[in-house]
Amino acid sequence: MKKSIHERNEKALLNSDVTGKILEEAVKFHGHLGPFLILGLKAGLFANKILGKDCFEVYTTVETQPYPPFSCVLDGIQIVTGCTMGKRNIKLRKGKHLMITFTRGKKRLKISLKGKVLSELKDMKSREESENKANILINQPFHELFNVEEQPATS
Structure with a gap:
């Protein structure tokens, strides 16, 4: 039986927690907690x-609605991944939901x-x-928030 991405990556799930230092940097960069x-x-x-x-x-x-608060997700991603608009390795596409696709080489991760x-x-x-909800999300387990799918990257 094939294990889900969550089962195969328990360590990654446990280490996907937002720590105080990261949170402080993110709020400073973004301007507020959301x-x-x-x-x-x-x-x-x-x-x-x-x-x-x-x-x-x-x-x-990142596929989402291209205005705040939805587009604020980009700032969080930029802070922890180093992907930036300046390097052109992060893009925003208009979408109704929130889907984030990370690609490295032949691996693709859809969240x-x-x-x-x-x-x-x-x-x-x-x-x-909004701030109260952000504080709740900080401690909420990753698998309760997101669905994850691994795929091979296409050219």
Whole structure:
């Protein structure tokens, strides 16, 4: 029986936690604490563990709504992966949901936000509510937030 990516990568899951130092850097860069920043940090940390961190060889495509708060996920990813708009190894594509594709060489990792999580985040009404949700997401297990799929990269 084939194990799921979560079962095969328990260590990566455990190490996808957002630590104080990373969080501090991210908030300083982004300007405030928000849930999509946290989601970007968690997805990027997970990708680093699976693909290896390399700010030149990893390419990221984020499909989501191209405006805040949804696009804030890009800042979290940039902080932990080193993929940047300047190096052109992170791209934003318009989408209805949140799907992040990390590619390194012949490996591709697709991370998509679970629908129920996105629904909860769409209902936030205030900055205070947004910050409270971000604090909850920091400690929420990765597998409760995201679906993950490994694929071979295509040319």
